[in-house]
Amino acid sequence: MKGGAKRRHVARTVLLVGEGDSELALLRHLKTLYVLRGSGVAVTIKNARGKGAAHVVDVAVRQSLNAAFDLKVALLDTDTDWNDKTRAVARKAKVQVVAADPCLEALLLTAHGYPVQGKTTARLKQEFSDRFGGAAFESKVYEKHFSKEFMEKARIGSLALDQLLNVLVK
Numbered sequence: 439m440k441g442g443a444k445r446r447h448v449a450r451t452v453l454l455v456g457e458g459d460s461e462l463a464l465l466r467h468l469k470t471l472y473v474l475r476g477s478g479v480a481v482t483i484k485n486a487r488g489k490g491a492a493h494v495v496d497v498a499v500r501q502s503l504n505a506a507f508d509l510k511v512a513l514l515d516t517d518t519d520w521n522d523k524t525r526a527v528a529r530k531a532k533v534q535v536v537a538a539d540p541c542l543e544a545l546l547l548t549a550h551g552y553p554v555q556g557k558t559t560a561r562l563k564q565e566f567s568d569r570f571g572g573a574a575f576e577s578k579v580y581e582k583h584f585s586k587e588f589m590e591k592a593r594i595g596s597l598a599l600d601q602l603l604n605v606l607v608k
Contacts, residue, residue, distance in 0.1 A: 449478050449479060449480040450480070450508045451480045451482070451507045451508045452479060452507060452510075452511065452606070453482050453484065453498065453505075453507040453510045453511065454469075454481060454482070454483045454484070454605070455483075455484045455485075455494055455497050455501060455510075455512045456484070456485055457488060457490075457491070457512075457514045457515055458485065458487060458575075459485065459575035460542050460573070460575045461485075461513045461514070461542055462483065462485045462575070463574065463577050463580060464513070464546075464574070464580060464584075465483045465513060466577070467577060467580035467581070467584065468602065468603070468606055469483065469606065471585075471586045472586070472606040472607060473606055482501075482505075484497060484498075484501055486498075490514075490518035490519030491512075491515065491516065491518060491519040491520040491524050491537075492519040492521075492523070492524045493519070494514040495514070495527050495531070495533055495535070497512075498510050498511070498512045498531070499527070499531045502533075509534065509605055510531070511533070511534045511535075511536060511605050512534070512535050512536070513536045513542075513602065514536075514537060515538050515539075515540060515541040515542060516537050516538065516539045516540050516541075517540040517541055520537065534605070536598050537598060540559055540562070541559045541562055542574055543562045543563050543565070543566035543574050544557075544562045545598055545599070547565060547569070549592035549595070550569070550583070550592075552569065570582070570583050589603065590603075
């Protein structure tokens with residue numbers, strides 16, 4: 439290095455693949471809250487466009503073939519295709535899975551203390567919309583009801599949220 443030149447640090451690269459539009463909205467919101475310019479973390483977010491857990495893992499694997507990511511994470515619902523075969527594919531490809539059981543809306547309703555046991559995915563989506571004034575794919579919902587302070591408190595009681603937030607912080 440020639441005199442006075444600054445040493446550049448390589449950012450940790452993270453690939454986040456969400457199952458659909460709702461996961462994409464949450465991941466973008468979390469990136470805004472947690473990944474600041476110069477933080478040493480570079481996050482790429484992709485949308486798998488639904489089709490179940492196996493497809494989300496497949497998209498994460500295929501996206502990671504295009505670029506070398508330090509960490510590959512799939513945020514998916516467990517209501518479709520979440521089985522031992524999908525787990526094995528994710529494990530082999532070193533894709534960290536953050537599973538929302540049975541769906542993202544259930545994870546977020548639980549974080550706010552609302553009961554979700556025994557409810558169908560369709561019912562949970564409706565309850566989410568009723569309680570938060572919009573669907574889970576609307577960014578305004580996250581801005582209003584899922585602040586950084588709230589997320590820090592909610593991660594204590596949620597393994598999935600804690601996993602997700604840990605990948606965003608270096």
